Every structure is written in structure tokens, then in C-alpha cells.
Amino acid sequence: MHLPKAELHLHIEGTLEPELAFALAERNGVALPYATTDELRAAYRFDDLQSFLDLYYALMAVLRTEGDFAELVDAYLARAAAQGVRHAEIFFDPQAHTARGVPIGTVVEGLGRALERSEETHGVSTQLIMCFLRDLSAESALGTLDAAKPYLHRISAIGLDSAEAGHPPAKFREVYEAATALGLRKVAHAGEEGPPEYIREALDVLGVERIDHGLRCMEDPELVARLAADRVPLTLCPLSNVRLRAVDRLADHPLPAMLAAGLHCTVNSDDPAYFGGYAGDNFDAVRDALALGPEQLRTLARNSFEAAFLDHDEERRARYLAEVEAHTFD
Numbered sequence: 001m002h003l004p005k006a007e008l009h010l011h012i013e014g015t016l017e018p019e020l021a022f023a024l025a026e027r028n029g030v031a032l033p034y035a036t037t038d039e040l041r042a043a044y045r046f047d048d049l050q051s052f053l054d055l056y057y058a059l060m061a062v063l064r065t066e067g068d069f070a071e072l073v074d075a076y077l078a079r080a081a082a083q084g085v086r087h088a089e090i091f092f093d094p095q096a097h098t099a100r101g102v103p104i105g106t107v108v109e110g111l112g113r114a115l116e117r118s119e120e121t122h123g124v125s126t127q128l129i130m131c132f133l134r135d136l137s138a139e140s141a142l143g144t145l146d147a148a149k150p151y152l153h154r155i156s157a158i159g160l161d162s163a164e165a166g167h168p169p170a171k172f173r174e175v176y177e178a179a180t181a182l183g184l185r186k187v188a189h190a191g192e193e194g195p196p197e198y199i200r201e202a203l204d205v206l207g208v209e210r211i212d213h214g215l216r217c218m219e220d221p222e223l224v225a226r227l228a229a230d231r232v233p234l235t236l237c238p239l240s241n242v243r244l245r246a247v248d249r250l251a252d253h254p255l256p257a258m259l260a261a262g263l264h265c266t267v268n269s270d271d272p273a274y275f276g277g278y279a280g281d282n283f284d285a286v287r288d289a290l291a292l293g294p295e296q297l298r299t300l301a302r303n304s305f306e307a308a309f310l311d312h313d314e315e316r317r318a319r320y321l322a323e324v325e326a327h328t329f330d
């Protein structure tokens with residue numbers, strides 16, 4: 001769907017398509033345990049979280065140089081732009097790369113170089129969000145924030161991702177305080193597999209401005225009322241929810257109920273190479289499975305620009321919002 005939209009929940013490592021994985025593996029002399037792109041494509045049809053994570057981390061081995069990271073970003077932006085994405089706030093996981101010997105500077109400079117020219121090349125404005133792996137320690141996150149200090153001009157915000165259960169937001173209180181002192185904005189994954197309480201903690205202890213996923217707030221009416229009253233943006237990823245079994249079928253997704261409850265929902269792709277589609281594909285899928293009409297789709301697009309970190313450029317936000325209003329559905 002070409003409706004203009006902002007993508008606010010996108011892991012750049014999750015945009016690695018099999019063809020690019022093979023090209024980079026060959027260039028870098030990395031052996032992949034798959035003979036052909038078809039065989040690898042078949043492995044992308046995993047059916048649980050662990051097989052997804054195994055494949056996801058195994059394939060990252062092909063990303064070695066600044067040029068590799070730049071190419072990954074370019075490939076994503078081309079696909080996103082073709083599906084109406086006008087602004088993208090992109091997550092990356094520095095610890096997944098530094099753990100295998102790639103310096104954080106290589107990662108940030110490679111991503112940053114491609115993002116710098118994204119408006120000119122793809123017509124997409126961008127920001128970069130540095131995420132911490134929540135199954136690693138708080139000390140590791142603090143060390144990563146420290147290592148990122150020379151590159152903060154390229155980074156707008158911090159986030160928290162990977163396996164949620166058993167790793168409550170409060171574990172990262174100190175790193176979020178340190179990031180606040182550095183002038184960074186804050187988001188966190190919460191309430192995907194973790195309980196509604198994690199959403200409260202992300203807001204109250206970490207001071208996040210947006211909740212990534214947040215689906216399980218629906219189990220807690222008091223929390224729903226609070227999120228709606230405070231207009232806290234939730235970055236939902238419907239196709240991801242189906243692939244990782246947060247919902248059984250897209251037709252069961254709570255998005256319509258969430259919109260009806262007045263929640264500030266947005267629709268995003270999470271790890272699009274792995275979960276069956278990019279931002280526009282997610283819009284198409286919810287339109288079809290949940291029978292969303294043009295006004296609901298327009299609300300989702302409007303919400304995405306309202307939730308974007310564009311406070312330094314309200315003129316741009318207004319321009320994007322005007323594009324949403326002017327869009328005609330065919």
C-alpha cells in the first residue's frame with residue numbers, strides 16, 4: 001500500500017534478504033550452511049521464536065564492513081520507499097556485531113553513511129535508534145552506550161529488544177538515565193511476550209516515549225485507559241505477531257479493538273525479510289484480514305507521523321501529514 005507512512009519499528013538486521021546474504025557471504029568469504037538462496041529462503045519459514053533467533057544471529061555473520069551495512073540500509077530504503085514509507089526510524093543492535101568482533105564504529109558509520117544520503121537517493125528521511133539486547137547484562141548495555149559516544153551525532157534514541165520474558169525494563173534503569181543525560185530519546189520493546197507490567201515499568205522507570213509492540217496492554221483495562229489518555233504511541237507489527245505466535249491468525253489481531261479503545265497505534269514491519277513483508281505489506285494485510293476502511297488506515301498513517309521523532313522539524317511533519325490527507329485509496 002502506497003499510503004504515505006512513517007516506519008517506527010524496524011530492525012535493520014531483520015531486513016537481510018537471502019540474495020543479499022549470499023552476495024555478502026561470498027564477498028567476505030563467510031560460509032553459510034545453505035547451498036542456494038532457495039534453500040535459505042526455505043529456512044526463513046521458521047515457525048517459532050528460537051529457530052528465528054538462531055537463523056537471525058547466524059546470518060549476521062555476513063555483515064563485516066561499513067560498505068556491507070550501507071548496502072543493507074540501501075536495500076531496505078529502496079523497498080520501504082516503494083511501499084510509501086516517507087520517514088523511517090531504524091533500530092540497530094550494536095552488541096550483536098561487537099560480540100563477533102565488528103567495531104561499533106564500523107556499524108554506525110556504515111549505517112550512517114547510507115542514511116545521510118537517503119533523502120536524496122530514496123526520498124525517505126531517517127533517524128537511527130541504538131537498541132540494547134535485554135538478555136545481556138545492564139553492564140554490557142552501559143559499556144555499549146559508552147562505546148557509542150563518538151558517534152552520538154548519528155543516533156537519536158535508544159531502545160531495548162530481543163528476548164523479553166524474564167528481562168524486565170527496570171534492569172536497564174541506569175543505562176536509560178545515562179542516555180537521558182546525553183540528550184537521547186527513549187523507546188523500548190514491552191508487552192509483546194512480557195506482561196502488561198513491563199509496559200508500566202518502561203514508562204515509569206525508563207521514561208520511554210513510545211512502546212514497541214505493547215500488544216499485551218489489552219489484558220489490563222487500567223493500563224489501556226492510561227495509554228490512551230496520555231497518547232503513548234504503540235508500534236505494532238501485525239505480520240511479526242502472527243509469525244512469532246503472539247496471535248494465532250491475523251484475523252484475531254487486537255488492532256481494531258486497540259483503535260476503538262483510543263490507543264495511538266502505528267503499523268510497522270519489525271524484521272520484514274523474516275516475517276513476510278515490509279510496511280506497506282503490513283498495511284495491506286491488516287486491511288484485508290481485519291477489514292479496516294480508508295479512514296482507519298489513514299488514522300494509522302497519521303499516527304505514525306505524529307509519533308515520529310520530528311520535533312526538530314515540525315514543518316516536515318506537517319508536510320507528511322498533509323500527504324496522508326491528500327492520499328486517495330484505489
Ligand SMILES: [Zn+2]
Nearest residue numbers: 011161189270
Ligand atoms: Zn522489534
